[in-house]
Amino acid sequence: MSTVFYSHPDCRAHDMGQGHPDCPQRLDAIHDHLLATGLDIALEFRDAPEATAEQISRAHTSNYVSETQDLLGRLRDEGGTKAMDPDTIACPATLQAALRAAGAAVAATDDVIAGRASNAFCAVRPPGHHATRDQAMGFCFFNNVAVAARHALDVHGLQRVAIIDFDVHHGNGTEDIIAGDERVLMCSFFQHPLYPYSGAVPKGTNMVNVPLEPYTRGPVVRQTIEQMWLPALERFAPQMIFISAGFDAHREDDLGQMGLIEDDYAWITQQLLTVARRHAQGRIVSCLEGGYHLGALARSVAAHLRVLADVA
Numbered sequence: 284m285s286t287v288f289y290s291h292p293d294c295r296a297h298d299m300g301q302g303h304p305d306c307p308q309r310l311d312a313i314h315d316h317l318l319a320t321g322l323d324i325a326l327e328f329r330d331a332p333e334a335t336a337e338q339i340s341r342a343h344t345s346n347y348v349s350e351t352q353d354l355l356g357r358l359r360d361e362g363g364t365k366a367m368d369p370d371t372i373a374c375p376a377t378l379q380a381a382l383r384a385a386g387a388a389v390a391a392t393d394d395v396i397a398g399r400a401s402n403a404f405c406a407v408r409p410p411g412h413h414a415t416r417d418q419a420m421g422f423c424f425f426n427n428v429a430v431a432a433r434h435a436l437d438v439h440g441l442q443r444v445a446i447i448d449f450d451v452h453h454g455n456g457t458e459d460i461i462a463g464d465e466r467v468l469m470c471s472f473f474q475h476p477l478y479p480y481s482g483a484v485p486k487g488t489n490m491v492n493v494p495l496e497p498y499t500r501g502p503v504v505r506q507t508i509e510q511m512w513l514p515a516l517e518r519f520a521p522q523m524i525f526i527s528a529g530f531d532a533h534r535e536d537d538l539g540q541m542g543l544i545e546d547d548y549a550w551i552t553q554q555l556l557t558v559a560r561r562h563a564q565g566r567i568v569s570c571l572e573g574g575y576h577l578g579a580l581a582r583s584v585a586a587h588l589r590v591l592a593d594v595a
């Protein structure tokens with residue numbers, strides 16, 4: 284069994300305008316680096332299907348899903364753009380991209396649970412972890428990871444899943460959706476204060492939120508994970524692990540001021556893989572969130588994938 288890599292050309296077509304940090308070239312940089320390093324031969328590439336409204340509604344209100352689909356459908360049919368917030372711009376290609384992004388996470392979940400993959404990475408845009416139950420924000424429209432986690436619980440009947448979020452920004456949308464859902468343990472760290480300026484006080488007892496100061500480097504992050512995440516994960520014994528894999532805590536990334544390097548992402552991934560092998564039959568689905576320095580993003584994703592594919 285191999286590590287499956289889900290993506291789709293539609294995710295590249297979503298374009299929020301010149302100079303926007305979440306640019307289509309992010310996916311090119313990841314893909315080009317996989318080819319250049321030969322890591323592609325260790326992966327199995329699959330095209331992301333579109334998520335259904337029913338699947339997305341497991342994480343969002345049905346009103347939000349239908350209104351967003353209507354709005355994005357109008358842009359697709361009639362052209363134009365719409366700012367959901369100052370940083371989150373919908374364009375004619377956004378509907379397909381957002382459906383593929385959530386669909387990748389769902390299909391990856393199906394593959395891993397069915398044993399068609401040992402684990403999976405979804406190289407998708409738009410990202411998801413800022414999208415709340417009923418609001419698009421922070422470059423995000425549908426919360427891909429929350430949709431997939433609920434799919435594992437509600438469709439496949441799993442009883443306990445973990446969501447890990449190592450993006451430099453707090454995953455406020457995921458917290459909004461799953462706070463109080465005791466079937467889910469969410470562990471995250473994030474720079475604080477930083478957009479979206481939440482997370483310092485967790486919204487539920489199923490949250491392990493670790494705010495970190497700007498310029499925090501790898502050794503402190505590793506120590507934090509050992510002290511805060513790993514004991515909670517050990518007690519919770521998740522049957523599957525979902526990762527909101529943002530790589531903007533890299534020291535070369537200008538959207539945050541943290542100091543992680545590729546080795547830190549490899550180390551974090553290894554810790555999660557060890558937990559997954561002990562409790563969850565190795566089942567991990569990881570979804571791309573942030574990461575805006577193209578070179579650092581590509582190298583960090585590769586470091587993450589080398590561990591997942593066991594070729595580190």
Ligand SMILES: [Zn+2]
Pocket residue numbers: 450451452529531572573574
């Ligand atoms: Zn981020």
